[in-house]
Amino acid sequence: MTDAAPDPKRAHVPILEQIEDAKATLAHRYRSCSTRVRTGQMSQADADREIARARAIRNTLIVVAQHAPAFRAVLEAKRQRRIENDEIDAIRQHPAVQHVLAAFPDADVGLPLPAATEPARADPETATEDAAA
Structure with a gap:
């Protein structure tokens, strides 16, 4: 080639x-x-x-x-939305999901939200030792 x-x-x-x-x-x-x-x-x-x-x-x-950065952001958001919609469509086609959707007609399929991250907390024992030093 x-x-x-x-x-x-x-x-x-x-x-x-x-x-x-x-x-x-x-x-x-x-x-x-x-x-x-x-x-x-x-x-x-x-x-x-x-x-x-x-x-x-x-x-x-x-x-x-x-306005190029704004145009790029909009286009990237649309591209991401297309990817997510394709994933949702694929999930809907799964036989187990179709069974659940048939049993619960008002149910909808969506992607999981990203996990929330909690701020790091100081270990109370370490904080006491640091304060004493």
Whole structure:
């Protein structure tokens, strides 16, 4: 089996590079649309629409970059919820669980909550010895 080289058309492009490219594209749109309007090849309304689309792309990328941690947190929470829902569905399909659910129609299947951890408490004997020393 050979390792194929990654397809450069599918390469990851960091968000900041995307923003810089969108800024350059917007600047190009301003120049090209202005020229096309001056030469009569494009109406001002069409030029305004093209520029607005390029500006919207740039602005969207900036918002995504500014809120990337929040987006990642939401996506991770959704991924975790899908995993948990798959686990719950698998549990529901178990014959013993189906028997219990049939016997208790109002019952529901869920994942166990994480165990609560209590703060560490000092050993009373050790604390007395430490205080005496």
